[in-house]
Amino acid sequence: MSAxxxxxxxxxxxRLQAKLIQPKEKESIIGIGDDCAVLQGTQGNYxxxxxxxxxxxxxxxxxxxxxxxxxxxALIVNISDIAAMGGKPKFAFISLALPPSLxxxxxxxxxxxxxxxxxxxxxxxxxxDTNAGPDYLNSSSKDEPLKGQYSGLVINITLLxxxxxxxxxxxxxxxxxDLIILTGHVGDSAAGLDLLNFIKNSSANKSxxxxxxxxxxxxIKRHQVPIIRLAESQIISQNHLATAMIDVSDGVAGDLxxxxxxxxxxxxxxxxxxxxxxxxxxxxxxxxxxPLSYGLSGGEDYELLFTCPPDxxxxxxxxxxxxxxxxxxxxxxxxxxxxxxxLIDFQGHSILAPESGFDHFQSDNA
Amino acid sequence: MSAxxxxxxxxxxxRLQAKLIQPKEKESIIGIGDDCAVLQGTQGNYxxxxxxxxxxxxxxxxxxxxxxxxxxxALIVNISDIAAMGGKPKFAFISLALPPSLxxxxxxxxxxxxxxxxxxxxxxxxxxDTNAGPDYLNSSSKDEPLKGQYSGLVINITLLxxxxxxxxxxxxxxxxxDLIILTGHVGDSAAGLDLLNFIKNSSANKSxxxxxxxxxxxxIKRHQVPIIRLAESQIISQNHLATAMIDVSDGVAGDLxxxxxxxxxxxxxxxxxxxxxxxxxxxxxxxxxxPLSYGLSGGEDYELLFTCPPDxxxxxxxxxxxxxxxxxxxxxxxxxxxxxxxLIDFQGHSILAPESGFDHFQSDNA
Numbered sequence: 222m223s224a225x226x227x228x229x230x231x232x233x234x235x236r237l238q239a240k241l242i243q244p245k246e247k248e249s250i251i252g253i254g255d256d257c258a259v260l261q262g263t264q265g266n267y268x269x270x271x272x273x274x275x276x277x278x279x280x281x282x283x284x285x286x287x288x289x290x291x292x293x294x295a296l297i298v299n300i301s302d303i304a305a306m307g308g309k310p311k312f313a314f315i316s317l318a319l320p321p322s323l324x325x326x327x328x329x330x331x332x333x334x335x336x337x338x339x340x341x342x343x344x345x346x347x348x349x350d351t352n353a354g355p356d357y358l359n360s361s362s363k364d365e366p367l368k369g370q371y372s373g374l375v376i377n378i379t380l381l382x383x384x385x386x387x388x389x390x391x392x393x394x395x396x397x398x399d400l401i402i403l404t405g406h407v408g409d410s411a412a413g414l415d416l417l418n419f420i421k422n423s424s425a426n427k428s429x430x431x432x433x434x435x436x437x438x439x440x441i442k443r444h445q446v447p448i449i450r451l452a453e454s455q456i457i458s459q460n461h462l463a464t465a466m467i468d469v470s471d472g473v474a475g476d477l478x479x480x481x482x483x484x485x486x487x488x489x490x491x492x493x494x495x496x497x498x499x500x501x502x503x504x505x506x507x508x509x510x511x512p513l514s515y516g517l518s519g520g521e522d523y524e525l526l527f528t529c530p531p532d533x534x535x536x537x538x539x540x541x542x543x544x545x546x547x548x549x550x551x552x553x554x555x556x557x558x559x560x561x562x563x564l565i566d567f568q569g570h571s572i573l574a575p576e577s578g579f580d581h582f583q584s585d586n587a
Numbered sequence: 588m589s590a591x592x593x594x595x596x597x598x599x600x601x602r603l604q605a606k607l608i609q610p611k612e613k614e615s616i617i618g619i620g621d622d623c624a625v626l627q628g629t630q631g632n633y634x635x636x637x638x639x640x641x642x643x644x645x646x647x648x649x650x651x652x653x654x655x656x657x658x659x660x661a662l663i664v665n666i667s668d669i670a671a672m673g674g675k676p677k678f679a680f681i682s683l684a685l686p687p688s689l690x691x692x693x694x695x696x697x698x699x700x701x702x703x704x705x706x707x708x709x710x711x712x713x714x715x716d717t718n719a720g721p722d723y724l725n726s727s728s729k730d731e732p733l734k735g736q737y738s739g740l741v742i743n744i745t746l747l748x749x750x751x752x753x754x755x756x757x758x759x760x761x762x763x764x765d766l767i768i769l770t771g772h773v774g775d776s777a778a779g780l781d782l783l784n785f786i787k788n789s790s791a792n793k794s795x796x797x798x799x800x801x802x803x804x805x806x807i808k809r810h811q812v813p814i815i816r817l818a819e820s821q822i823i824s825q826n827h828l829a830t831a832m833i834d835v836s837d838g839v840a841g842d843l844x845x846x847x848x849x850x851x852x853x854x855x856x857x858x859x860x861x862x863x864x865x866x867x868x869x870x871x872x873x874x875x876x877x878p879l880s881y882g883l884s885g886g887e888d889y890e891l892l893f894t895c896p897p898d899x900x901x902x903x904x905x906x907x908x909x910x911x912x913x914x915x916x917x918x919x920x921x922x923x924x925x926x927x928x929x930l931i932d933f934q935g936h937s938i939l940a941p942e943s944g945f946d947h948f949q950s951d952n953a
Contacts, residue, residue, distance in 0.1 A: 258714040260678060260747075263627045268634075272714055272745055274682040278721040312626060316640040316743045348624040348638055355644040355739060373721060377682045377743035379638055381626075 254483065255392050256305035256467060262383050269382040271302035277320075277373030285417045288327045290445040292334025295376040297447050298470070300342060301523045303382035304451045305468040307390040307458025310342055310382040315349035318375035321356040331376075342451065344380070388458040390527070395465035395484035399528035401553035402463075402537065404453050406496035407473055408512065411519025412504040413437075413444035419508070430507065440500040447523040452545045454525060462537040463527035472518035473552070474574050476526055478562050484528075487560035490517075490553040490574065493567055517564075528555055620849065621758050622671035622833060628749050635748040637668035643686075643739030651783045654693045656811040657742070658700025663813050664836070665746035666708060667889045670817045671834040672757065673824025674750035676708055681715035684741035687722040697742075708817065710746070754824040756893070761831035761850035765894035767919035768829075768903065770819050772862040773839055774878065777885025778870040779803075779810035785874070796873065806866040813889040818911045820891060828903040829893035838884035839918070840940050842892055844928050850894075853926035856883075856919040856940070859933055883930075894921055 250267060251259040262268030275281055275295050286294070296313065303310045315335060319328065339346055354372040420432055431437075450468070457463050465484055467476045473495060481488050497512045505512035516522075529537050538549050556563075562574040616633060617625040628634030641647060641661050652660070662679065669676045681701060685694065705712055720738040786798050797803075816834070823829050831850055833842045839861060847854050863878045871878035882888075895903050904915050922929075928940040 252711070252713040253715070258678070258680070260713070261629045263629060270678070270680060270714060270747070272680040272682050272716050274684060274716045274718055274741070274743060276684050276718055276720055279718060312624070314624070314636060314638040314745055316638050318640060318642050318741055345618070347618040347626070348636060349619070350638050350640045352640055352642055352645060354642055372738060375640070375684055375741050377640060379680055379745040381636070
């Protein structure tokens with residue numbers, strides 16, 4: 222039998238999901254397909270559960286981040302999933318595969334990063350599983366096929382949160398006419414990662430670029446330790462300002478598509494309104510890329526993307542600004558399903574948003 | 588700064604735990620230190636949460652188990668943690684790191700194994716995170732230190748279960764005078780693993796041992812797909828037959844020690860009463876090991892070890908036998924803390940149980 226190469230993450234999730242028995246009774250309110258699973262919780266609340274696995278050299282690199290930053294990020298990406306539904310994080314479970322190359326000092330740094338974030342957001346770490354990873358270097362049997370000398374750090378965090386049923390925000394209820402809102406600005410994390418890659422590869426070349434520049438460091442920091450929009454999320458959910466919400470982890474276009482699929486609607490994104498920082502513009506110029514490509518398809522921004530009825534926009538803006546100081550941008554509008562997900566480019570042309578990848582996308586902003 | 592090598596799993600758990608903020612309020616009933624974390628659940632029940640990470644070439648090998656068996660085992664070890672507290676498993680979250688060496692057929696086998704067990708025990712899989720592992724083989728940058736050509740499959744499962752508060756069984760309430768009970772028999776999994784190792788290493792040597800022998804295959808099967816004592820656990824918890832319980836994953840002596848530490852008691856184990864199968868005796872003879880070493884320190888048996896007041900023993904035996912057909916053995920007695928954990932060997936001598944490792948332990952049963 223010839224082996225088939227695995228086609229991709231979303232394919233696998235669908236394939237696994239197709240095999241699953243569906244939850245009986247009313248116990249699981251939402252299963253796979255939103256930021257968190259939603260189950261019955263205590264005292265009339267819903268229980269939110271999310272799980273994320275971070276794998277060395279896939280999701281992070283010890284060349285680019287300290288172990289403290291890696292620990293912080295591992296918990297933050299889970300908090301962001303709870304925030305995306307309007308919930309409050311409460312209990313965390315940490316599983317670790319620790320490779321032989323990790324020292325005790327590294328481990329302490331890693332756990333310091335995790336516990337710092339847990340403390341800041343009042344999350345109790347109540348369980349976990351700590352394991353030594355395979356030690357191929359010191360293995361006595363060298364005769365096995367495919368064995369190398371390295372195994373990486375793997376961090377899996379499961380985070381439990383809660384929310385009152387009346388406040389929950391799913392991906393399912395965006396309506397035609399709703400405006401599409403984004404907190405903060407996007408593209409910084411992907412631009413920071415490009416910089417980190419460039420710095421690594423050009424260190425010997427005596428590059429003339431001043432990487433210590435404050436504006437560059439901001440983008441790099443944003444990649445290393447993402448922002449957390451938990452306070453913004455609480456305001457949005459408690460004031461019922463959103464009809465649908467998601468955290469931006471795969472780029473604005475891709476994540477908006479998730480909302481459209483689940484809500485059975487279309488959308489139009491106004492490119493000139495997508496908030497791009499000065500840092501992203503500078504880095505884009507350095508690498509001859511359109512700045513918008515970072516925001517549309519960059520990933521790991523962890524800003525909140527939500528849909529809001531037009532008559533609630535002013536209230537949303539002022540409540541979030543007052544409560545957190547975070548700016549909000551109106552970047553598009555929900556349309557009918559048949560129209561698909563479209564972009565209005567800088568020339569005012571309406572084009573169909575590609576399924577994935579926006580690197581070819583051209584703008585006047587470059 | 589010189590790097591310190593990591594000393595061991597229990598050390599790390601303690602070190603991480605020391606850094607943690609303790610849960611406030613009455614929301615976390617039990618945190619780290621039992622088979623599951625215990626939180627407030629729905630309708631007056633407790634929520635049980637356990638998480639286990641299985642790492643290729645640490646916890647399993649694709650040379651020894653099919654991917655279907657690996658999937659089955661990954662869920663079973665979590666079910667066993669829920670069973671160890673008397674609970675019922677309900678919701679599972681599956682995170683996967685899939686190495687490039689895994690084909691689509693392997694993935695399908697793996698998920699078939701997981702879903703088979705989920706279906707059999709009415710567990711809903713409601714979330715997860717599917718990731719491609721690092722592809723060092725096809726990596727374009729070969730210049731990084733410590734990189735090899737291989738990364739393994741990692742499976743992390745978080746399992747949620749529930750139990751009525753009056754039925755929960757922790758590790759904390761064993762009392763002096765309680766008898767120590769074990770379901771089934773122990774050592775088979777470790778003996779099966781020894782056989783698998785031997786078969787792999789001796790295949791070229793034209794060994795005269797008939798590995799196809801039914802009795803050997805039983806032990807191998809037990810290593811590949813552990814038994815699940817969920818029905819037994821339900822009977823024990825619903826009839827309040829146990830003062831403390833644990834599932835045997837690290838060998839009888841080690842797991843009894845966990846009960847003794849948490850309950851602040853001592854214990855005496857009667858070696859000649861520890862149930863060892865014919866398979867383990869045969870395999871022990873083959874490898875010139877004392878059979879009891881497999882049961883005392885072998886690991887991965889997933890039998891239930893519990894403490895029971897003497898006046899409930901007859902009831903416990905008959906209820907479990909009637910309900911499940913599973914035999915039970917009385918293997919020792921809880922003593923006062925000061926006596927520590929002791930073994931009565933086959934000559935009737937009382938010796939202090941070593942902290943870990945029983946391979947040097949001698950018996951007349953060999």
